[in-house]
Amino acid sequence: MTLSPRRIALAVIALWAAIASIGCATTDPLPSWNQTDAKRAILDFVEQAADPLSDGYIAPEERIATFDNDGTLWPERPLIQGLFVLARLEEMAMRDPSLRQRQPFKAALDRDLSYLHEQGEEAILKLVAATHADMSQEEFEAFLPVFFEQANHPTLKAPITSLAYKPMVELLDFLRENGFEVYICSGGGADFVRAISERMYGVDPSNVIGSTLTYAQRDVAGRSMLWRTAELGTFNDKAVKPASIHEHIGKRPAFAAGNVRSGGDIEMLRYSQGRMGPSMQLLINHDDAGREFEYVEDDNASLGQAKQNDWIIVSMQHDWRRIFSEPTTHNTGRDEE
Amino acid sequence: MTLSPRRIALAVIALWAAIASIGCATTDPLPSWNQTDAKRAILDFVEQAADPLSDGYIAPEERIATFDNDGTLWPERPLIQGLFVLARLEEMAMRDPSLRQRQPFKAALDRDLSYLHEQGEEAILKLVAATHADMSQEEFEAFLPVFFEQANHPTLKAPITSLAYKPMVELLDFLRENGFEVYICSGGGADFVRAISERMYGVDPSNVIGSTLTYAQRDVAGRSMLWRTAELGTFNDKAVKPASIHEHIGKRPAFAAGNVRSGGDIEMLRYSQGRMGPSMQLLINHDDAGREFEYVEDDNASLGQAKQNDWIIVSMQHDWRRIFSEPTTHNTGRDEE
Numbered sequence: 253m254t255l256s257p258r259r260i261a262l263a264v265i266a267l268w269a270a271i272a273s274i275g276c277a278t279t280d281p282l283p284s285w286n287q288t289d290a291k292r293a294i295l296d297f298v299e300q301a302a303d304p305l306s307d308g309y310i311a312p313e314e315r316i317a318t319f320d321n322d323g324t325l326w327p328e329r330p331l332i333q334g335l336f337v338l339a340r341l342e343e344m345a346m347r348d349p350s351l352r353q354r355q356p357f358k359a360a361l362d363r364d365l366s367y368l369h370e371q372g373e374e375a376i377l378k379l380v381a382a383t384h385a386d387m388s389q390e391e392f393e394a395f396l397p398v399f400f401e402q403a404n405h406p407t408l409k410a411p412i413t414s415l416a417y418k419p420m421v422e423l424l425d426f427l428r429e430n431g432f433e434v435y436i437c438s439g440g441g442a443d444f445v446r447a448i449s450e451r452m453y454g455v456d457p458s459n460v461i462g463s464t465l466t467y468a469q470r471d472v473a474g475r476s477m478l479w480r481t482a483e484l485g486t487f488n489d490k491a492v493k494p495a496s497i498h499e500h501i502g503k504r505p506a507f508a509a510g511n512v513r514s515g516g517d518i519e520m521l522r523y524s525q526g527r528m529g530p531s532m533q534l535l536i537n538h539d540d541a542g543r544e545f546e547y548v549e550d551d552n553a554s555l556g557q558a559k560q561n562d563w564i565i566v567s568m569q570h571d572w573r574r575i576f577s578e579p580t581t582h583n584t585g586r587d588e589e
Numbered sequence: 590m591t592l593s594p595r596r597i598a599l600a601v602i603a604l605w606a607a608i609a610s611i612g613c614a615t616t617d618p619l620p621s622w623n624q625t626d627a628k629r630a631i632l633d634f635v636e637q638a639a640d641p642l643s644d645g646y647i648a649p650e651e652r653i654a655t656f657d658n659d660g661t662l663w664p665e666r667p668l669i670q671g672l673f674v675l676a677r678l679e680e681m682a683m684r685d686p687s688l689r690q691r692q693p694f695k696a697a698l699d700r701d702l703s704y705l706h707e708q709g710e711e712a713i714l715k716l717v718a719a720t721h722a723d724m725s726q727e728e729f730e731a732f733l734p735v736f737f738e739q740a741n742h743p744t745l746k747a748p749i750t751s752l753a754y755k756p757m758v759e760l761l762d763f764l765r766e767n768g769f770e771v772y773i774c775s776g777g778g779a780d781f782v783r784a785i786s787e788r789m790y791g792v793d794p795s796n797v798i799g800s801t802l803t804y805a806q807r808d809v810a811g812r813s814m815l816w817r818t819a820e821l822g823t824f825n826d827k828a829v830k831p832a833s834i835h836e837h838i839g840k841r842p843a844f845a846a847g848n849v850r851s852g853g854d855i856e857m858l859r860y861s862q863g864r865m866g867p868s869m870q871l872l873i874n875h876d877d878a879g880r881e882f883e884y885v886e887d888d889n890a891s892l893g894q895a896k897q898n899d900w901i902i903v904s905m906q907h908d909w910r911r912i913f914s915e916p917t918t919h920n921t922g923r924d925e926e
Contacts (some may be wrong), residue, residue, distance in 0.1 A: 491806035570896035
């Protein structure tokens, strides 16, 4: 071990933080949440998890939290990765105008949603393959900062990178301050989410679990590269989420959060609840047409499971004092899918 | 933020560590390594990686290290997961003696290696499925501590849990002390290695990447469980290792270590070397028949790549002062495969 200025600096910082925390003992860790049952339940659970004398104590290595992304940490109307597909297609069509005449690219570029709905999954996979695959990992990663630098939400009229839900960012911080290791477990592409996970959520890319393509190893000019093939690896949704959480972490999450839309998070929340010992599950309900969006599930499956299993249902309208860092309003007043 | 005794305790510990490090400035972090070029190269690389003023500096979030397990962190003659398969089969045969008459179980129980070699991969997969699959994840995990509590190495005549290579455990600690995040990337089963990764290597189970079966979600008495199916998920070897490292971590390792035997680590080491910026690759050569084992590759591929690409070749005989925490000697003097 060498004499390390970094080590001394760390100690000074930690000591300063300890002293500072005495002065801030009454600071609210979740200021963007209203004083409702949901907030009280979260504060209770997390403080007990970190308190060795509490019945709700959880050993530090078991303090695992997993969060869905689309609709849980940022808006999903429209899917932001869908905006990326469109942005890529526009660029590709500038180089190759024939794309504008060929399906399913024509439909996507013309925003012809009825055609895409009609053609279903096959058309979507073709669009994803054309924009995400058949290139090196490095080439793909180079597109992402450019996209996130420029992308705006079509109705909220704000930069995508400003649209993390503020109450959830506070919750991620609060969990980490209390010794939780926070992961994102998204149906979106792992590589896509990794490009903004640190910046928007303070989550290291290695803590992002998501959908994947299949990677092949290739040599390019003698250098070992990962090649993104057009073959889907994992579509990280529904019952796949518990399996991918196990593969990635090897432990059941003690805290899991998802949202109402497609039932995509039910199995992750049930898996968390099935752990031996204390756990908490959060389900975000999009019921705020004025500040964000309002939508329901046809079969009401997520809310039904939440009520049956005593999950915390978070009403964006009632439980959140504010939704984004900066106030936004819909430009059209009409939800766009 | 609440007033936290844990926070104060952390500060005191960090300060104590900083002060203590002044006193230990000359302590050798790798005492089980001889004073050879390999050791000097490792010390140089790691110290530069942590030094912001050095050309070899690596940003903290890029200090990723990946280690193969079998033959790199513990012996692979015989494969320890193979010993687990045999132990499980013995237990199963006590309950169901007909196994002793049915292939490939009979051959395994009779240690009839020629039959198993002849039948090849199909027989091996049948043995793995019978001992690792068609049960819940919890049931499988319950077998592992029992096995590791009892298992001994057949020729080294020592508990398996005492057979971590001491020089490598020191290296893992040294890397972590210098801000590296250490992962295991094994061809063995991820769940198998996770059972001992913390205890033997100080590696949290979430930092273990390995081979997997395919998991299904099942309800057992209303509780969400992962079910281990007999279908192979990933065989984490050769060119699969870079892909699984990317899926798990999302970054290229700046430090990677593997060993000579089957060429299984070549692609991981090449992937590490392909990162932009400083990196180091280590290849362990098993050339110590007296203290461990001596074996070579038929095609010499790993050593050939090491020489061509300037990887550090570690001679167990010459570079390691000792191999295990406690001295061991072969009981038979003959290598067993």
